[in-house]
Amino acid sequence: MSNGNEKVCAIVRGALGSNNMDFEESEIQHATKFTAKSGAQVASLNVYNSGKLHVEGKESPLKVWLTQVKESIEKGAGGPVVLLPAEIEKFPQTLRERVPDCDDVVLWFFQEALRCYKADSVAGAAFMLGAASEKAIHLLIDAYGDAITVAANMESFRSRVNQKMISRKYDEFKASYAGCKSKPTDPILSQDLTQLLDAAFTFYRYTRNAVGHPQIIPDLDKGVVLANLGQFIVYIERIYGLIRHFQQNGVVV
Missing domain, CATH: 1.20.120 (Four Helix Bundle (Hemerythrin (Met), subunit A))
Known part of the structure; x- marks a missing residue:
């Protein structure tokens, strides 16, 4: 069982997987952390048990993309791109x-x-x-x-x-x-x-x-x-x- 909200975690996994993103998933306090990699770029998207989302990492195109994932999910679109x-x-x-x-x-x-x-x-x-x-x-x-x-x-x-x-x-x-x-x-x-x-x-x-x-x-x-x-x-x-x-x-x- 994930620490993060199960429904939101499922959407994040699907968004990362359907875009062939290299990522790892780990459990942190009150949240599930999705760490994505693209070349030398590394950024993460944390899904908390409340459903709240938080993006971490150095400024990079990957972090921008994860931020789009976050915003799209918060708007109810289910992912960064339909x-x-x-x-x-x-x-x-x-x-x-x-x-x-x-x-x-x-x-x-x-x-x-x-x-x-x-x-x-x-x-x-x-x-x-x-x-x-x-x-x-x-x-x-x-x-x-x-x-x-x-x-x-x-x-x-x-x-x-x-x-x-x-x-x-x-x-x-x-x-x-x-x-x-x-x-x-x-x-x-x-x-x-x-x-x-x-x-x-x-x-x-x-x-x-x-x-x-x-x-x-x-x-x-x-x-x-x-x-x-x-x-x-x-x-x-x-x-x-x-x-x-x-x-x-x-x-x-």
């Missing part, structure tokens, strides 16, 4: 370019989410995005289990995740991964599991359940769903980075 239809159309191509081995099922549901969004079906987009996320997390967990180097530990892990709902399966994966002795040293992959992946997985699962369990009319913000369509590309990129690490280095638990 994505044009042509830009949204490029999302599947961008995903293929950044993750060439992306699973066809993940890609199909992602494309369906975009079709729903363009048809002004926000609930449909949220549901399809949640399905794409669930498939990707299944692939991540399966790759982790297959890469466990000790047969007895592999079978024990598989028995714990077998035939469980995705949220329980993910919790079992996180618990096992916490004790993993062969974690990646790449700062992006080593930090994102408990930051970007956790937050994104929770958002995609929550919004899918809000649509798929018809107790109440879901309260879905179109701007947040759009932001997380853009964020999905970074999310899948990180998942496949972890999958490749497990396959190449094995899993020691």
Whole structure:
């Protein structure tokens, strides 16, 4: 759970991700800090639990851009630039370019989410995005289990995740991964599991359940769903980075 306001954090992640910004996310007192980098430029955008936003860093074009992000969110626009239809159309191509081995099922549901969004079906987009996320997390967990180097530990892990709902399966994966002795040293992959992946997985699962369990009319913000369509590309990129690490280095638990 982020220290910052969850809804605003989701919008910021989406804005940074859809603009291919190199960024890291960390928790500070009463806030979530998004530190962005562009060449030698570094600036940060802090999202407080109250929803307040604050930009930090030396004067630079990057800081100006983050200030535009801040002002746009405060005005309710959801990001620094309203994505044009042509830009949204490029999302599947961008995903293929950044993750060439992306699973066809993940890609199909992602494309369906975009079709729903363009048809002004926000609930449909949220549901399809949640399905794409669930498939990707299944692939991540399966790759982790297959890469466990000790047969007895592999079978024990598989028995714990077998035939469980995705949220329980993910919790079992996180618990096992916490004790993993062969974690990646790449700062992006080593930090994102408990930051970007956790937050994104929770958002995609929550919004899918809000649509798929018809107790109440879901309260879905179109701007947040759009932001997380853009964020999905970074999310899948990180998942496949972890999958490749497990396959190449094995899993020691």
